[in-house]
Amino acid sequence: MPPLHIDEGVISTMKILIGSKNPAKVTAVKQAIQNEEAEFISLDIPSEVSDQPFSDEETIKGAINRAVGALNLGNGDIGIGLEGGVQETSHGLLICNWGALATEGKAPIIAGGARFLLPDEIAIRLRAGEELGPVMDDYAKKKNVRKHEGAVGIFTNGFVNRIDMFTHVVKLLVGQYVYKSNK
Numbered sequence: 001m002p003p004l005h006i007d008e009g010v011i012s013t014m015k016i017l018i019g020s021k022n023p024a025k026v027t028a029v030k031q032a033i034q035n036e037e038a039e040f041i042s043l044d045i046p047s048e049v050s051d052q053p054f055s056d057e058e059t060i061k062g063a064i065n066r067a068v069g070a071l072n073l074g075n076g077d078i079g080i081g082l083e084g085g086v087q088e089t090s091h092g093l094l095i096c097n098w099g100a101l102a103t104e105g106k107a108p109i110i111a112g113g114a115r116f117l118l119p120d121e122i123a124i125r126l127r128a129g130e131e132l133g134p135v136m137d138d139y140a141k142k143k144n145v146r147k148h149e150g151a152v153g154i155f156t157n158g159f160v161n162r163i164d165m166f167t168h169v170v171k172l173l174v175g176q177y178v179y180k181s182n183k
């Protein structure tokens with residue numbers, strides 16, 4: 001995937017607030033924007049939804065709460081929130097990933113990322129109330145999968161990791177933001 005170069009001046013001088021300190025999310029934002037003049041600040045913003053969001057709706061809400069919360073707390077230009085969740089379907093339990101971009105006075109922009117079926121042994125544990133983060137560590141016999149390759153990295157044999165996945169989401173967000181700003 002070619003890097004997203006934003007030369008319009010809209011992004012380059014901006015203060016971009018990231019609503020999480022998870023290094024996979026923070027790296028994804030920096031990697032997607034790839035602008036050395038932009039200032040990035042990561043803040044621990046609560047999603048204000050369940051620790052394990054259980055629908056697209058709830059996951060989107062978490063992403064928006066983090067984006068808006070970061071914007072309000074950090075006194076910057078753009079807030080970005082990224083949230084992982086799951087969605088029940090007739091095929092089984094899908095992992096879902098959502099992002100939101102908030103700016104002052106405008107409705108947040110949202111974009112979705114990768115979705116794929118979780119194996120039954122994982123889905124059963126989540127339905128029983130466990131959180132994906134610790135379940136993945138247990139399953140993969142690793143520590144902090146959520147901060148590194150993520151479930152997506154484990155189940156794609158490393159072909160797509162959590163940073164790649166969220167980088168794509170942030171490109172979808174920023175691309176829409178630039179499109180709307182130039183209209």
Ligand SMILES: O=P(O)(O)OP(=O)(O)OP(=O)(O)OC[C@H]1O[C@@H](n2cnc3c(O)ncnc32)[C@H](O)[C@@H]1O
Nearest residue numbers: 020022051052083084131132133136146150151152
């Ligand atoms: O520090 P924060 O920003 O909260 O990052 P997080 O890794 O906890 O990510 P989310 O809150 O967005 O995800 C909700 C839950 O799902 C877990 N999760 C989501 N995606 C995951 C992934 O790819 N691999 C492992 N766990 C994941 C995560 O650990 C939480 O339990």
Ligand SMILES: [Mg+2]
Nearest residue numbers: 047051052133
């Ligand atoms: Mg979390």
